[in-house]
Each structure stands twice: as structure tokens, then as C-alpha cells.
Amino acid sequence: MTEKTPTRPGPAAERPVDGALVRAAADVARTRCRGDNHTVAAAGRARDGRIVTAVNAYHFTGGPCAELVLLGAAAAQGVYDLTTVVAVGDRDRGVVPPCGRCRQVLLDYFPDVEVIVGRGDLLRSVLISDLLPESYVWADHQLEAE
Helix, strand or coil: CCCCCCCCCCHHHCCCHHHHHHHHHHHHHHHHHCCCCCEEEECCCCCCCCCEEEEEEEEEEEECCCHHHHHHHHCCCCCCCEEEEEEEECCCCCCCCHHHHHHHHHHHCCCCEEEEEEEEECCCCEEHHHHHHCCCCHHHHHHCCC
């Protein structure tokens, strides 16, 4: 089986935080998140530099987090290679780390994606695999095409 697990481009201290991406998510959270249905915005940076944004779709039966809506919005815009993702809460709550489900989906879709986490001036960019250590990587368990 071919190794498909994430590569490590260096320690987190060497990876700068994408401030423009954080500002884009914060702007969407401030201007588009209204009421209880949409409370978190996410932004993703495409490999070509484009920024894609989305908001969560809360519902008492579940509903996708902003990061998952972002994956669909990115695909709808022809973006299939995100390099960095961040989520920001409404009402100036700041950066929100991805939940467990979002961590697993991000790892499966983009094993080398960086995720911005932290609070205030302590934001940092980390590999998704650092947020889900010793994780199950779906692609590692698929049969190779002949």
C-alpha cells in the first residue's frame, strides 16, 4: 500500500498565520451570521490563493458545521485543494477550533491542510494531523486501483 499520510512541513512556529484568511472569516461572521441558524463562519485558502467562505447551518437534528459547508462551497467554485482553513464565531467570539467530526473530514479530504487555532494574539497554524493525533486515515485503508 502506498503511504498517503500527511507530510510535515516543519514545526508550527515556522508556519505563519494567514491573517487575511482570519479577517475574511471574521467579516463573514460579523455580516452574515444572524440568529441561531448561522453562528460560525469559515474561510479556506485555495492553493491558487483564492479565499472561499461559508457559514454553518445549525438545526436541532444536527446540521453541518461551517468547515463542512466550506468544503461544499469550495467544490462548487472549482476549489479542490485547500491549504489553510479557519472558523470564526459570531458576536466577536474569535477563532473556533474544529470539532472532532470536522477534524476527521478535513484530514480525509486534505491531509496536509493547516488549521488556524488559538485565541487573540496567540493564533497559530497547525497541521490537521496535529489536531487529530494517531488518527484513522481513510485513504490508507482503501485498496489501490489496479
